Amino acid sequence: MEQTKKIKVYILTGFLGSGKTTVLNNLLSQFVTEKNVVIENEFGKINIDATLVNGTFDSVYELTNGCICCSINNQLLEVLTRIHTLKNQPDNLFIETTGITDAGEIAANFVSFFVAEAFDLKKIITLVDAENILFYKDNNPEVQKQIVAADVVVINKSERVATEVLTQIKEFISSINPYSSIVLSNDGSLDRTILATENSQKAVAPNTLYKSESVHKIKTILYETDDFFDVLKLKYELFKNMYLYYHQIYRIKGYVLTPDNEVALVQTTGKSVVIELSKNQTISKSQLVFIGKELELKTIERLLKSAIVKNKKLQLL
Template structure:
């Protein structure tokens, strides 16, 4: 893919829309286009989508639709997909935002990984957020029966609980608890008819270090051990140690000790490599010795980055807070391995 057209410009923001069959993805797409008339969109979707994008919305010069005829976006990342990206790059001066609508029966991991791990594409595009549409009336049964739906939740930055008018408040509370157990970092928005309800979906910048830092600090729904609770004095977390309903869930850790940067880097690289099929996202704030700023860490599949965050305050107790989202995470093994990465500890044998 040629880089010349966008080399001197900002990267094009990408919003990925996922959700199981019938959840309202294309309705959301139509709503986003309708509510942002001055934004010039490029849209990549499968030709065999559940319903079409409103023709009146794409009849002007502000929106271009690229339909993929050869298979699911998430499953194959076909030649059509790369050709669509190339066409978008070539006319980048006329495009403000790329929307990618995935099919309902697949997870978006491969699409996310493409925009993060492919060096050429990563220089041209940046992920704004992953949005999951969830049908409130059927979500509980879908999560129990369809592994792909659980992964869609796990990889999302925003979960729109659509068709909320069809269920009562108790059911809404139960659904939110299920979502939080899978992904405590996601923002949950109640809605009907896939309305955005004032949520700035196109300005999330969920993969920026600022957003990772803010959501990590504010997240208080982590599944932590009693030892973590005691060390945090109860100030940062929910006091419940949860039992998980599904195979995909989140595990969070808080440590007062400093991590050894070299040890952490070596171990994390290995851990991500050997757990690519079961570990979906890692986010956190890390404390390294002799660093005056928080280190913001995030990983998707085998790709990860460190970035500098805000300054540690002089009167602040430093800590590390890190969240792993994946399938069949062994909390005890993971915690023991992380503890071996503390500064000034002799490195022991660490399992990947």
């Protein structure tokens, strides 16, 4: 059967107890007129969360051999193939991950050419528990990686904490992921319209992003230059370093200028690197945001050095 449209994909992630299944059920109840399938991932032979999923869906695929982002990527690809070959193609695929999943690694599967032909990753939604996030964020790097990978961060159980605590949570989220949207939820409710909004791809101005570091050791560093980038060399360098230092570099995103004065959007997903021309974007200089553990500006400069083409704009007489 020839497929005429891609299956929309939504990844739900969040640390243990953040309320992922509740949010999933809430979203499914808003998609009652569409055909939905769900992938549930949990440790152990019995997936308790799968028994808690309700709402409008056609199938639940259970992955219970381990974390979806590491030991069972092949199993995930097998399930995606099964979904793709269904006679009646679903409109939406919802993936609920384990509480310790690296969402960027899951998302990387959807950058693969043959997967991207059939599936369209629309949103990575990360949930945080407002009552506990400030207590466990520093001792659990998974929490930080999930937030870094997110397009939308949902602060769940938000009405249970004081306003000043919410402010601290928002500041923490923005300090390690300046691109994510932040929404509040009290009982796992999330308006489906947030899934239809465009993901942030704006170039970040220097005064809206600062180098941040706290006891959790994640840094957000803005690299700027007036020089141009050789896109092929840049992709090679980023791919090589994301592969070698994936445990240290969590995310890269931004815009660069090419020697032809074109603008290219750069973004990494897991260990994958995507660079594509952006015809509607105008920038005056290249800006790349690096988010990761114990990053240093000198290291980033050394990483990018071979891809830089010195600015040789002609001076007008």
